[in-house]
Amino acid sequence: MSAERVRVRGLNIHRPIIYGNIATVLTPKAREALAATLPDHTHTWTVAVRGAASASDQDTVGGADDLSHFIKRVTFKLHDTYPIPSRNVDKPPFEITETGWGEFEIQIRITFVPDAGEKPITLYHHLKLHPWTATGDPEIPPLDVAIKAGPVHSWQYDELVFSDPFQTFLATLTTHPPTPLVRSRRKPVPFHVSNLPALEASKGGTPEFTAQMEKEEAERLEEARKTVVAEEERWRMKLVEKEKELEQLQKLVAEKAQ
């Protein structure tokens, strides 16, 4: 036993995941079916934790890879008004589908397989029901507008990092290499509040995470840094000038004081 529980030092291994939700306005038929029990529910939504790459033969966001080789359980903690708000999902797909009328914060708890020897990770996702806006501010349009806009997607890419993993766990992970993200865009871009200009590009169907998005974000950050550095350069020149002026003034004051 002890011989196998060896950590591989100096090594980090990560798995790209996405978490988030898709929300659709209920069809009139579905609303009728719910009318007796939950008359105020307007949307149906699915919250999920998936691998980041999308399968090319399916119309879902992400989920090309099965994550159950390292995730044992995902617990979604819904709003307290739902029956049994804390839902455990022990096998893939790690997702919950529900109906509702309002947005709220969902607590997602990812428990790893025992072999990993890692504590569970807790993260939060804001359930998004209403379409995105150009400013990123929440806004609730009338239902018919929302229906026209189509399903609402809200996904966050992230990476689960394991440092110095156990040898056995590392072996498990390396036997399941994640599907790499597709190079360039072939479907809409997943919308993100940190990249508001991509709103238009996010419309028109099921989005997909691509390696291009990472590159574009890197470029945005690099561009911003260049701007900041250039700006600082300007301010520094100004500072040097001002300091010279100050020095002269100090001399003047000193002369007068004598």
Added chain:
Amino acid sequence: MAAAGDIRSALDLELVPPAPPPQKKAAPPAVRKPEGISRELFSLIGPSSTTLVAQLAKPRLKQKPNLGQGSKIKWEWRAFKNGARTDSLQLHHWTKASADPNEEYQFAKYNVQPVAYTYSQDEYTRFLEDEEWTKEETDYLMNIVREYDTRWYVILDRYDFPSPKERTMEDIKDRYCAVCRKLIRNRPWAGDDASKNLLMASFNFDKDREVMRKKYVASLEGRTKEQIAEEEALYMEIKRLEQNERRFKRDRDDLLRTIAGIESGLPDIVEDEAALTGMLLDAKRNKRKGGDLDSPATPLLGGSIRRIPTVPKNTAYDLQHCITRTDQTGTTKAAHQPAYLRSFKLPFPKASVAPKVSQTLTELGVSHTRLVMPTHANVALLEGLIDAATSLVETKKVVDKVDYDIQVLKNRLGMQGPATKMEEGEDGMEVDDGNDAEGDIDAEGEDGRAQSVVSTRSARSRKQARRSVSVSSVDTSATVSTRAGTKRQRRN
């Protein structure tokens, strides 16, 4: 059959990875028969026998330059403007009559100004303090270097600063390069690391080595004729001795080999020993067959090759499995870092400047609390961006402070006229009262613009400037310089 690698190692040459498989042989291009050789002969010997071809081919001479022929070119004595000149000196030169008279002077572009590095007081105290140099002298040095365009001999000649020490060229070069290096290293850099390192390297200056080099040159040039002759004689003598020694060793080696065979050891002859061990190792390696083609071609010493069976270290493999490796040395067995989400480790600006930094970033359309794709590389980029923004905000703060000090001093200078001390105080109070009512509202409104990246003048400084009127005259809380100024006034 000995492989090329075996022979190489037997000869104690570096092992080279086997040559890549020969590229698909392109069909030999149809070679044209050179002149002066019959077709039959050429098809027999082929294009490869160069000596024949070279002999038979006619010598090709350069074409004669076409001098004096063709149309005549007219030249004119013309005045021209040098765009790189700041004065309006008018010079003349010969130019082709066909040339456009409005054309830019072609050598103007070579007037390149070196980047002049300047630094603020704050930067000086943080990075550039040096026991040997005062700030005044450093300022003087930077100015003179700029003035004389880093022409060091001129700079040394004109260098005239009342410093306690006589400065040599190495001193001033060393100081200049050190200042530039430190500034580059500590300032946020817009480009990538490679270009930064390149620029840093251009300011590398090893003073001791340079001094030593000059000493050597001086002593080399300072030899007398006799000394040179003696040196040469000695050199020849050494060469001769070395040759003798080598021949002697070779003879002895041959003798030993013929007598004792390969086990003779040959302790004194270094080359042979190395070759021997190389051979032995090679034998071992051949036994292990399987040939580690990608193992580095390092000389194998002692024959103890420890190979820990770990995960293959291969970038493609790492990329596929999302593995990053960190330097293992230095990590202790202390605490295990639990699994985490990459976005948990997003860098955060220092608390003291956080609001302004985040505002700056928001203006640039970057959110520092969330990333679309929080990958390892992007998190690192964000960190660089936050560092740069922090530095910008801090610079602005210093500008504000200096601005404020300037205003204080200006006001003091303005008020130190004929007015008496009493009147001054009253004046100050009145101004202060008048300002506070409207000023603060104003300032509140403008505060947002204060940290704006695009704003040219910080509003905070304006606010402070207004307040400064009261501060300078009513000796309450203020910055150090204000108080100092007030005291001086009192003494007066």
